[in-house]
Amino acid sequence: MSAHAVVIGAGRIGSYLGDQPARLTAVGRLTIVDPDAYEPHNLEGQNVTRAALGRAKARVQAAHARAVRPVLEVEALVAAVEDLPQGALRCDLLFTTVDNRLARQWVNCHLAWRLGLRWIDAGIRGSLARVTVFGPAQPGMPCYLCGWSEQHYRTASEALYPCALQRPAGASQAEVGHGMGALAAALQAVEGARMLAGDLSRAGREILFDAEQGTAQVVALTHNPQCRFDHRAYWPEPLDWRGGRLTLAELAGAGGEVRCEGHRFVTRLACPGCGRERQGLWLMGRVTRVASTCRACGQWLEVRGEWVRERVPADGRTVRSVGLRPGDLLGVGGAWLELVAIRAADPCPLLAKEGAGGGPVRSRARDMACGMGGNLPLPPRRQGGGC
Ligand SMILES: [Zn+2]
Numbered sequence: 001m002s003a004h005a006v007v008i009g010a011g012r013i014g015s016y017l018g019d020q021p022a023r024l025t026a027v028g029r030l031t032i033v034d035p036d037a038y039e040p041h042n043l044e045g046q047n048v049t050r051a052a053l054g055r056a057k058a059r060v061q062a063a064h065a066r067a068v069r070p071v072l073e074v075e076a077l078v079a080a081v082e083d084l085p086q087g088a089l090r091c092d093l094l095f096t097t098v099d100n101r102l103a104r105q106w107v108n109c110h111l112a113w114r115l116g117l118r119w120i121d122a123g124i125r126g127s128l129a130r131v132t133v134f135g136p137a138q139p140g141m142p143c144y145l146c147g148w149s150e151q152h153y154r155t156a157s158e159a160l161y162p163c164a165l166q167r168p169a170g171a172s173q174a175e176v177g178h179g180m181g182a183l184a185a186a187l188q189a190v191e192g193a194r195m196l197a198g199d200l201s202r203a204g205r206e207i208l209f210d211a212e213q214g215t216a217q218v219v220a221l222t223h224n225p226q227c228r229f230d231h232r233a234y235w236p237e238p239l240d241w242r243g244g245r246l247t248l249a250e251l252a253g254a255g256g257e258v259r260c261e262g263h264r265f266v267t268r269l270a271c272p273g274c275g276r277e278r279q280g281l282w283l284m285g286r287v288t289r290v291a292s293t294c295r296a297c298g299q300w301l302e303v304r305g306e307w308v309r310e311r312v313p314a315d316g317r318t319v320r321s322v323g324l325r326p327g328d329l330l331g332v333g334g335a336w337l338e339l340v341a342i343r344a345a346d347p348c349p350l351l352a353k354e355g356a357g358g359g360p361v362r363s364r365a366r367d368m369a370c371g372m373g374g375n376l377p378l379p380p381r382r383q384g385g386g387c
């Protein structure tokens with residue numbers, strides 16, 4: 001068996017976790033996802049050295065994993081998980097170590113269940129380390145949202161600042177405990193090894209370790225029939241993106257509509273400086289730097305709520321021009337399609353091999369710079385990356 005493991009987040013928990021799947025012989029491929037770079041305050045609670053400061057977290061941990069096991073195929077995706085095509089994250093085991101509830105909600109609703117993944121989530125709160133084991137999708141399997149109350153939905157966006165929220169009032173970073181990230185990662189790795197060995201007995205369960213009390217418990221989660229999430233898995237049909245030249249009309253038929261799972265489109269941008277507007281069609285989170293900069297005054301363009309669309313008319317625009325990429329899941333009528341690069345000559349620009357064009361390719365490694373260098377000044381999803 002040569003399993004593909006994906007680790008989302010390379011911070012307080014993820015910086016310790018990356019090591020673990022790299023050491024499992026069952027794992028042949030490892031993908032590490034994180035949009036941020038290491039900052040000096042990360043030295044306190046994360047598994048990094050001074051040499052890593054200023055470097056992309058995903059790349060630092062990928063290099064570390066390669067050093068642990070050079071035969072491992074390792075990818076570093078420098079992006080927020082919500083901006084990536086789901087197909088790039090299809091795997092045998094998904095680990096999330098993200099620091100906010102919105103990202104977990106996205107992983108639950110648009111990635112893990114849709115692709116039927118086995119998923120292990122971890123989090124820390126004060127002296128409590130939590131590991132939750134989900135999936136694969138099947139009737140009666142609880143999801144991350146099954147336990148959510150109205151209050152959870154109301155406050156989900158407030159978790160944009162998880163460091164402040166999760167730290168008990170008056171407690172310093174030191175009091176929270178620098179070892180908690182390593183503890184959560186170790187618990188997560190143990191569950192991951194169990195799942196890769198075929199033992200799914202922990203699916204739908206939460207493991208809680210209280211470092212203050214020195215106690216542990218395993219809690220069975222319950223499936224909520226009133227859950228707001230539909231718990232559906234998609235079995236998307238592959239569709240050749242033809243090097244990006246496929247048009248929306250070709251994929252949905254003229255007069256049809258297209259939606260993209262987990263993503264929304266923008267139809268207009270406006271300059272806050274000179275007021276000029278630009279019409280077009282872009283996938284949010286994939287707008288190029290050129291498209292998102294005002295040609296007249298150089299300011300960063302903004303988007304307003306009324307210009308955001310879930311579905312767009314299938315016209316003659318190409319999938320590449322609107323920011324769609326191989327791995328994106330497209331809803332057309334009642335069917336789901338996955339864009340794929342069939343021919344090697346048509347690679348995804350986001351997944352181009354490092355060293356392509358003559359340079360050496362490092363140890364079968366692929367790095368990916370995402371967002372194509374620019375992004376819209378939409379409401380920030382995360383603050384700094386301090387956790
Ligand atoms: Zn649910």
Ligand SMILES: [Zn+2]
Nearest residue numbers: 271274294297
């Ligand atoms: Zn302007």
